[in-house]
Amino acid sequence: MATRRKTAADRPPDRLTAAFRVVGKALRKVDATAKVVGATKFADDVALPRMLYAKLLRSPHPHARILGIDPSRAAALAGVKAVLTGKDLPIPFGILPVSQDEHALAPDKVRFVGDPVAAVAAVSEETASAALDLIHVTYEPLRPVTDATDAVTHPEPRIHDYGDGGNLHKLIDLEFGDVAEGFAAADLVREDLLFFEGSTHLPMEQHAAVADWSPDGKLTLWSSTQTPHYVHRALAKVLELSPAKIRVIATPNGGGFGGKSDPFSHEIVVAKLAMLTGRPVKITLTREEVFYCHRGRHPALMWVKTGVKRDGAITAMHFKSLLDGGGYGSYGVASTYYTGALQTVTYHVPRYKFQGARAFTNKPPCGPKRGHGTPQPRFALEVHLDKIAEQLGMDPAELRLKHLVPPNSLTANWLRIGSMGLGPCIRKVVAGSGWKEKFRKLPHGKGIGLACSSYITGAGLAIYWNPMPHSGVQLKCDRGGGVTVFCGSTEIGQGSDSILAVIVAEVLGVDPFDIAIVTGDTDLTPVDLGSYSSRVTLMTGNAAIQAAERARDIIARHAARKLELPAERLAFAERRVFDVENPARGLSFADAVQLAEAAEGTVGTVGSYTPPASPGRYRGAGVGPSPAYSYSACVAEVDVDPATGIVRVPRIFIAHDVGRSINAATVMGQIEGSVYMGLGEALMEEMAYRGNRNVVHKIPSLLEYKSPTTLEMCDVVTYVVEDPDPNGPFGAKECGQGPLLPVPPAVANAVYDAVGVRIDVVPITPEKVFKALRRKAKGEEPRFGPTAFPDIPWPDPTRVPPPWEGGDGKAVPLTPGASPGLDGARIPGHAPGVRDR
Amino acid sequence: MPPLDAKAKIALELNGEPVEVAFAPHKTLLEVLREDLGLTGTKHGCELGECGTCAVLVDARPVLSCLVLGLACAGRRVKTVEGMAEGGRLHPLQDAFAELGAAQCGYCTPAFLLAAGALLAENRRPTRDQIKQALAGNLCRCTGYIKIYEAVELAAARMRGEKAQPARETLYGYP
Amino acid sequence: MLRLPSFTYLQPSTLAEAWRMKADAGPDGAFVAGGTDLYPNMKRRQQEPKVVISLMGIPELAGCEMRDAGCVVGPCITLSELSILPSFRRSYPAVAHAAELVSTPLLRNMGTLGGNLCLDTRCNYYDQTYEWRKAIDFCMKKDGKICWVAPSSPRCWAVSSSDVAPVMVAIGAEFRLVGPKGERVMPAGRLYANDGINYLTKHPDEILAEVRLPAPDGWDAVYHKLRRRGSFDFPVLGVAAWIDWDGADIADARIVLGGVASWPQEVAEGGTTLKGTDLSDEAIARAADAAYRPAKPLDNTDFDLSWRKQMTRVYVKTALEELRERRRSTRKPS
The missing domain is CATH 1.10.150.120 ([2Fe-2S]-binding domain)
Structure with missing residues (x-):
């Protein structure tokens, strides 16, 4: 890379290099004590006087018209206080503005077994349940669509009357440079087909909500939601109330993983029931109903074609995905874009084409699960690269290391890369696992596999278009030296409350436990968009830094006057404000606050954060940009029993570039938890339906949906790599989702290393390994995986020249025959990328 | 079938203290703890014995409170998470x-x-x-x-x- | 929250009291021990007794007594207690092992031996909530007319999913049943019928009062369990193998499979083919083959059914190999 003269802009800000007192330590979380004594109030722990209990009647049909509903017998049951049907809540909603396709209760049509149709509020849950049996619904069944391929071949009857035709919800075709030219310049072109089965979040806490309606027209909703702001908006819309009259309190979530990120039927229903009855109403979903709320991982069929040079340099990549979306839109449009967005941020891809499709099917809708739309393509890509490395006779770790995306660069699809620590991550897991001594050298049945990944640290755009910040923090300093931080973020177990405390403590020099945290309450806290897309540490963290620095400036101004020093010479630490050059000279933090308050009134500040604008300006460029990308590398060890096909994973080595640890203990927990969830998806978790039996969920229970127990969980050797990103608070990037991504492909690659069969499907179940081993024994292709990708009526592509082909981030008009590409000799297969402008 | 509101009453030792509690007789220990005794520290994830989230100690043994009838706990020693810390100090x-x-x-x-x-x-x-x-x-x-x-x-x-x-x-x- | 329906709970302290309560309740009455099988089923409305009679307060149904002629176990002993009793573990390791493979430590602290032996047959069309079953128009085991596993079949194919039952059948245990009209003692296998609905030959009024195990002399047994996870999961295949040794040779043998039929499925040919052999590789392969052929898993449990059938051969083989290994290690010259 060409060297340039260092300028001031190149110098990292102090926050990236300073020595820290609190940041980076392994600290107890601020809510840890409440959690270990059982004092944390989750949504179902909220109980109010005179509270009623609600239950939802759900559709027993996967696809049917509702011809009539007669709730009169239910309404007449003793103890029943109100019954609702679709006509009571006619306004549609949905998390994305482009997919306002849900109703709290289906008004005219049901789209999956479990779709809510009616609701009851009664004096007890037992009475409410009994009342459901008395509601008579007349249905006219329609042909159900059982999966994505079925949706492609059966455009009629349509599940929704919108979308990109028939039962295809969304079609995407993006082209960044001429891939045909790139393939022509390759020494090897390889195609692979893979399938990633759907899975679900399975939080241990079942969703619950409590609504209270006050006679002064004010609605309060407590809910286990990751996105109180979006619930607030949905309630206002559907209930036709002023948002000023609605308060949404996100209770600490008993696990989220993306499954509590949509506004849900049950939240709206209890609110409406509280308004009708004038009494508090609670609903707690059963475990089975949690499976119907779902919004989990989309099943994805994927086709990938990559051209490479002999040294593994990618010349072009073409990726196709077909997602089984279920009955509603949810986040699905974004999920579909995500299956094509991040292929470019790990290894340099000079030319890239993505075609993505999402189908409506008559199953619970899919949405965002940890890694949102990216674990599927990451699985495909990393297995594909493993096969390419073998064909090239290269070590797969070396192949990856040779072609890393450079830091501070733009990708073909106009994503701006900041810090990029994948190289150190790969080197850590390769060294730690003894990769070089083991790869292709272990005895039959034992294997080792490697995969890498990257994930966004928050999305560059909000879910609905608006020019406002993504996160806001208010901060108040108390005369006694305490500090209260208010933020709309939601604690889902990831430790977001503690991040606020640590960051503010670092800036103001107080103890994190001197700080009171108020979060997730739309009456009390400034908007934060929610706990999704790994955005909270970066966005609330930056907002908190701004608020805390503003408070520090106010306090410093008055402390400086008292101490007769320039404010720049003051440091904040150990609950003191003091002269950096003579630490003995100073004030207590509380005294300094009092001086400031005496002079200026209450010491209160705000901070907010808006992500930088993305350089991509084409339609579809909204998904993929992020202030910073985290990186992970993983090596999995497996034992495969050739007699049964049973795969065990004794140990996983994971290295994760978190930019900067804010709380080291939390980072470790997020990485280990991500490995756990990735392992579950790799080996056993799947959302299975009986397509031939009314498309019922085959196993909506904690017994039959297989979540790994202590006996399946592997040992984890974790390496935390810190490559600070200028956009992150103190350089921090995400760690709660990214480390999941490389686990399934690493396991798949290790299975191949162990027994020589390719399982191009997750979960990698014993049946699949067994079948592939039998094929191998018979001399057939030693593989288990999909064999065809259906024909999809793709739209005309959006053509966007990559940065190194002179583009400006916008699509170019379609001119038949014209190629925006360069001539073959100049295909930038080895280009180091383009420095960000 | 007895009406739902006909409550049964039992005495038990809860977190080291004698307690009397009245509840609908079909209720499980989980429901009695959370709803009739106000001890919401005991959680639930399936109510079918498939996740372990509701575990409490009955006579010092960890059991699934979602599958223990409240009535079966008469005279027994029950311990929940609320009883672990002693004298304001964490266990x-x-x-x-x-x-x-x-x-x-x-x-x-x-x-x-x-x-x-x-x-x-x-x-x-x-x-x-x-x-x-x-x-x-x-x-x-x-x-x-x-x-x-x-x-x-x-x-x-x-x-x-x-x-x-x-x-x-x-x-x-x-x- | 999934809740129990309303019912009357009775806690008799004698068998006579229990029978009287059951007689009063009639078909609406059900006995319960640990409750880990019945209560989930009641919450899902698979079983709807109006009167539930607990057997846990009846002293004669508890305990475990080692006698010269064997061991007598009370059915209300919990699976945890049974599996950790040192004398029992020593004498009946296969039974203790099967007991400790049931579900989870938490559940084994509640679930009883008798409960596991009388475990309701399982099927993933049946072990579902009322609302779910309604979506498939129910099945013949509860509220419906058809067996969804085999829609043309006149019978229910729910699966025997007990871990302990195959071992009891294999080792030749006997069950003592007592009822208001008297008592009877039967070989363990006779308690079971290969029908998903009427899977027990026990009369509803009868109570399993004793489990009698043969004295541990000269025979050995093992139990191998196949399931997805190391805990929680019911067996999708259980292999109980019993061998009566006559010196280095096999005097008698039994192989009993769990999880492949509505009862513990004895593979008679598997046993006979082993007789007179010294458990050579060939004999093991023949027995494994004999077990493979009649095993008839259907699509109503975890895992693919053809793989489960394939695994019969593998698991019978490893079970027999373990028995051979144990024989060799105990007969090593000192």
Whole structure:
């Protein structure tokens, strides 16, 4: 890379290099004590006087018209206080503005077994349940669509009357440079087909909500939601109330993983029931109903074609995905874009084409699960690269290391890369696992596999278009030296409350436990968009830094006057404000606050954060940009029993570039938890339906949906790599989702290393390994995986020249025959990328 | 069928204190604890015995409170997470869970604490495998269990009187 | 929250009292021990007794007594207690092992031996909530007319999912049943019928009062369990193998499979083919083959059914190999 003269802009800000007192330590979380004594109030722990209990009647049909509903017998049951049907809540909603396709209760049509149709509020849950049996619904069944391929071949009857035709919800075709030219310049072109089965979040806490309606027209909703702001908006819309009259309190979530990120039927229903009855109403979903709320991982069929040079340099990549979306839109449009967005941020891809499709099917809708739309393509890509490395006779770790995306660069699809620590991550897991001594050298049945990944640290755009910040923090300093931080973020177990405390403590020099945290309450806290897309540490963290620095400036101004020093010479630490050059000279933090308050009134500040604008300006460029990308590398060890096909994973080595640890203990927990969830998806978790039996969920229970127990969980050797990103608070990037991504492909690659069969499907179940081993024994292709990708009526592509082909981030008009590409000799297969402008 | 509002009344020992409670007779111990005794520290994830989230101790043994009838607890000793800390001081297990981040969302935590407590009452020095076996009936979706094992080991060491501290790689990863 | 329906709970302290309560309740009455099978089924409305009679307070149904002629176990002993009793573990390791493979430590602290032996047959069309079953128009085991596993079949194909039952059948245990009209003692296998609905030959009024195990002399047994996870999961295949040794040779043998039929499926040919052999590789392969052929898993449990059938051969083989290994290690010259 060409060297340039260092300028001031190149110098990292102090926050990236300073020595820290609190940041980076392994600290107890601020809510840890409440959690270990059982004092944390989750949504179902909220109980109010005179509270009623609600239950939802759900559709027993996967696809049917509702011809009539007669709730009169239910309404007449003793103890029943109100019954609702679709006509009571006619306004549609949905998390994305482009997919306002849900109703709290289906008004005219049901789209999956479990779709809510009616609701009851009664004096007890037992009475409410009994009342459901008395509601008579007349249905006219329609042909159900059982999966994505079925949706492609059966455009009629349509599940929704919108979308990109028939039962295809969304079609995407993006082209960044001429891939045909790139393939022509390759020494090897390889195609692979893979399938990633759907899975679900399975939080241990079942969703619950409590609504209270006050006679002064004010609605309060407590809910286990990751996105109180979006619930607030949905309630206002559907209930036709002023948002000023609605308060949404996100209770600490008993696990989220993306499954509590949509506004849900049950939240709206209890609110409406509280308004009708004038009494508090609670609903707690059963475990089975949690499976119907779902919004989990989309099943994805994927086709990938990559051209490479002999040294593994990618010349072009073409990726196709077909997602089984279920009955509603949810986040699905974004999920579909995500299956094509991040292929470019790990290894340099000079030319890239993505075609993505999402189908409506008559199953619970899919949405965002940890890694949102990216674990599927990451699985495909990393297995594909493993096969390419073998064909090239290269070590797969070396192949990856040779072609890393450079830091501070733009990708073909106009994503701006900041810090990029994948190289150190790969080197850590390769060294730690003894990769070089083991790869292709272990005895039959034992294997080792490697995969890498990257994930966004928050999305560059909000879910609905608006020019406002993504996160806001208010901060108040108390005369006694305490500090209260208010933020709309939601604690889902990831430790977001503690991040606020640590960051503010670092800036103001107080103890994190001197700080009171108020979060997730739309009456009390400034908007934060929610706990999704790994955005909270970066966005609330930056907002908190701004608020805390503003408070520090106010306090410093008055402390400086008292101490007769320039404010720049003051440091904040150990609950003191003091002269950096003579630490003995100073004030207590509380005294300094009092001086400031005496002079200026209450010491209160705000901070907010808006992500930088993305350089991509084409339609579809909204998904993929992020202030910073985290990186992970993983090596999995497996034992495969050739007699049964049973795969065990004794140990996983994971290295994760978190930019900067804010709380080291939390980072470790997020990485280990991500490995756990990735392992579950790799080996056993799947959302299975009986397509031939009314498309019922085959196993909506904690017994039959297989979540790994202590006996399946592997040992984890974790390496935390810190490559600070200028956009992150103190350089921090995400760690709660990214480390999941490389686990399934690493396991798949290790299975191949162990027994020589390719399982191009997750979960990698014993049946699949067994079948592939039998094929191998018979001399057939030693593989288990999909064999065809259906024909999809793709739209005309959006053509966007990559940065190194002179583009400006916008699509170019379609001119038949014209190629925006360069001539073959100049295909930038080895280009180091383009420095960000 | 008795009407729902006809309550039964039992006496039991709850967290070391005698308690009388009246409840609808079909209620499970889980429901009685949460709804009739106001002890919401005991959680639930399936109500079918398939996740372990509702575990409490009955006569010092960890059981699934979702499958124990309240009526079957007359005269028994019941312990919930609320009874673990004594005199305002955390139990060593609670302390270690908090210290290591073994409670992430915290929802499965009460059950893990009680199951681990029962293990340590019988085995002061459990191996990692024994911990895994003892906790094999408790699902956690957040932690991958690792911080939980490490917290149990740390607490066990401290309960044996050792001045144990967490390993560096537990808190910061491997170098 | 999934809740129990309303019912009357009775806690008799004698068998006579229990029978009287059952007689009063009639078909609406059900006995319960640990409750880990019945209560989930009641919550899902698979079983709807109006009167539930607990057997846990009846002293003669508890305990475990080692006698010269064997061991007598009370059915209300919990699976945990049974599996950790040192004398029992020593004498009946296969039974203790099967007991400790049931579900989870938490459940084993509640679930009883008798409960596991009388475990309701399982099927993933049946072990579902009322609302779910309604979506498939129910099945013949509860509220419906058809067996969804085999829609043309006149019978129910729910699966025997007990871990302990195959071992009891294999080792030749006997069950003592007592009822208001008297008592009877039967070989373990006779308690079971290969029908998903009427899977027990026990009269509803009868109570399993004793489990009698043969004295541990000269025979050995093992139990191998196949399931997805190391805990929680019911067996999708259980292999109980019993061998009566005559010196280095096999005097008698039995192989009993769990999880493949509505009862513990004895593979008679598997046993006979082993007789007179010294458990050579060939004999093991023949027995494994004999077990493979009649095993008839259907699509109503976890895992693919053809793989489960394939695994019969593998698991019978490893079970027999373990028995051979144990024989060799105990007969090593000192």
